[in-house]
Amino acid sequence: MKIVEVASELFPYVKTGGLADAVGALSVALADHGHEVSVFLPGYRAAAEHKDALGAERRLRLKIELGDQFFTGDVRVFSPRKNLRIFLICREEFFDRRGLYGNGERDYEDNADRFIFFCKGVVEMLRLGELQADIVHCHDWQAALLPVLLREAERRHGVTLALKTIFTIHNIAYQGVLPRSVFARTNLPDELYHIDGLEYYAQINLMKGGILFADRVTTVSPRYAQEIQTPEFGCGLDGVVQTRAEDIVGLLNGVDNSIWNPAVDALLPARYSAVNLAGKQVCRAELLKRCGFAAESKGPVFGIVARLTEQKGIDFVLANADFFAGNDVRLAVLGSGDKRMENELRQLAEKYPERIFLSAKLDETMSHLIEAGSDFFVMPSVFEPCGLNQMYSQVYGTIPIVSRVGGLFDTVTDADLNPATGTGLMCDPNAASLRDALQRALALYADKPRHAAVQQRGMARDFSWQIAAKAYERMYQEAL
Numbered sequence: 058m059k060i061v062e063v064a065s066e067l068f069p070y071v072k073t074g075g076l077a078d079a080v081g082a083l084s085v086a087l088a089d090h091g092h093e094v095s096v097f098l099p100g101y102r103a104a105a106e107h108k109d110a111l112g113a114e115r116r117l118r119l120k121i122e123l124g125d126q127f128f129t130g131d132v133r134v135f136s137p138r139k140n141l142r143i144f145l146i147c148r149e150e151f152f153d154r155r156g157l158y159g160n161g162e163r164d165y166e167d168n169a170d171r172f173i174f175f176c177k178g179v180v181e182m183l184r185l186g187e188l189q190a191d192i193v194h195c196h197d198w199q200a201a202l203l204p205v206l207l208r209e210a211e212r213r214h215g216v217t218l219a220l221k222t223i224f225t226i227h228n229i230a231y232q233g234v235l236p237r238s239v240f241a242r243t244n245l246p247d248e249l250y251h252i253d254g255l256e257y258y259a260q261i262n263l264m265k266g267g268i269l270f271a272d273r274v275t276t277v278s279p280r281y282a283q284e285i286q287t288p289e290f291g292c293g294l295d296g297v298v299q300t301r302a303e304d305i306v307g308l309l310n311g312v313d314n315s316i317w318n319p320a321v322d323a324l325l326p327a328r329y330s331a332v333n334l335a336g337k338q339v340c341r342a343e344l345l346k347r348c349g350f351a352a353e354s355k356g357p358v359f360g361i362v363a364r365l366t367e368q369k370g371i372d373f374v375l376a377n378a379d380f381f382a383g384n385d386v387r388l389a390v391l392g393s394g395d396k397r398m399e400n401e402l403r404q405l406a407e408k409y410p411e412r413i414f415l416s417a418k419l420d421e422t423m424s425h426l427i428e429a430g431s432d433f434f435v436m437p438s439v440f441e442p443c444g445l446n447q448m449y450s451q452v453y454g455t456i457p458i459v460s461r462v463g464g465l466f467d468t469v470t471d472a473d474l475n476p477a478t479g480t481g482l483m484c485d486p487n488a489a490s491l492r493d494a495l496q497r498a499l500a501l502y503a504d505k506p507r508h509a510a511v512q513q514r515g516m517a518r519d520f521s522w523q524i525a526a527k528a529y530e531r532m533y534q535e536a537l
């Protein structure tokens with residue numbers, strides 16, 4: 058198949074979260090299965106300056122209409138492996154910035170123009186660059202306008218640009234809600250500013266457009282596909298999702314085992330596997346050192362790697378600060394985002410430097426070291442579309458403590474409720490239930506044979522992307 062993936066993030070070029078890992082691994086897996094894969098990405102500074110992109114060839118000059126103005130740019134392309142081409146939609150004014158969506162304090166004010174430009178750039182490349190896509194697969198709000206833009210362009214020019222469009226919801230909490238005045242920038246017909254179109258409480262909602270106008274809608278776990286049809290998890294779009302109830306499917310992400318695999322992980326001080334865990338002890342010792350914890354620390358090490366947002370249940374962790382300060386345990390946190398959460402974690406780390414550590418940077422190496430060197434991984438999310446770190450944890454022999462929501466529900470089994478099959482510990486998304494799970498973690502850690510059994514079962518689980526990519530291939534084929 059000729060497959061086009063459109064997303065705002067792509068590992069290893071630009072990443073703020075799991076979207077990058079998921080689209081990166083899916084694209085590579087599809088290319089390796091022999092499909093012709095083209096991935097479109099905004100020409101962010103980090104992508105344009107990546108070593109793979111240095112020799113990128115300029116493919117098309119763009120002149121994009123936004124309302125009654127024209128904006129120029131260009132499309133650059135490079136090919137990092139067989140069957141895979143990366144297209145950057147470039148315009149320095151929009152994308153040559155340090156942040157992707159904002160400056161750390163607030164979102165950029167021209168995000169509407171930036172992402173409408175991006176989607177229109179993809180349409181132009183499909184139209185003039187003769188890509189002839191079988192499937193155009195759009196990810197999250199930044200690409201959500203594309204299905205309707207494509208259909209409009211096809212109508213206007215009397216051509217077929219894509220046989221089928223797919224829209225995947227990676228996180229329904231981020232919808233791209235923009236002022237009504239922005240609608241004119243899309244140049245779409247007025248009748249689409251309607252309750253059955255992009256209109257949303259007198260504003261426009263890009264994700265709503267993706268859900269309504271794509272031929273197929275998917276999300277990243279079966280549980281989340283159910284949850285987002287309810288008011289509790291739908292973030293105001295549950296009614297819209299329900300209109301697609303017949304065909305919405307949840308396809309779990311996988312683990313890219315060329316990158317997240319303790320047996321080959323080049324970012325670790327030592328490698329290891331389920332049959333020989335000696336390397337995990339080396340990683341644990343290195344983690345203790347990096348955090349400034351005593352080398353002889355005996356009690357369990359708890360790790361967190363997360364964007365600091367309400368989603369990740371960081372407040373439940375903060376509410377349990379006395380657990381981490383008052384027991385023989387260590388807590389290593391890698392995360393940045395919400396300033397209040399960051400400050401509260403930093404204060405704890407300053408008050409209890411022998412037990413609590415925070416690094417508020419984006420640090421790929423440290424994220425691998427925490428996965429490998431911790432005994433438990435803490436992820437008590439309020440909601441979690443799929444979640445990757447709980448899968449990485451199992452593969453790295455680090456027992457995940459997760460809440461029973463979304464993809465966490467689908468990928469972890471509670472070891473207390475299921476003694477023969479458990480791979481982690483589960484709680485409800487609140488502080489008291491997390492406390493109970495943390496206490497159960499102490500008991501599990503003290504019971505060496507049981508701890509080893511849970512760890513071995515986690516390490517034996519197969520989350521490989523081959524499975525996930527096959528599911529996407531089947532879905533594409535069915536759509537066609």
Ligand code: ADP
Pocket residue numbers: 073074075076078362363364391392393417418419420421424443444445446447
């Ligand atoms: P989400 O996409 O909601 O952030 P996921 O669990 O799907 O959650 O993916 C998070 C990804 O981002 C993981 O690969 C994780 O290791 C990475 N990550 C999060 N915060 C950081 C950080 N501060 N430094 C490095 N990697 C991070």
Ligand code: GLC
Pocket residue numbers: 074075076077079227228277310441442443444445464
């Ligand atoms: C989103 C979700 C996360 C998911 C990732 C990749 O960022 O928050 O749960 O794993 O997308 O699909």
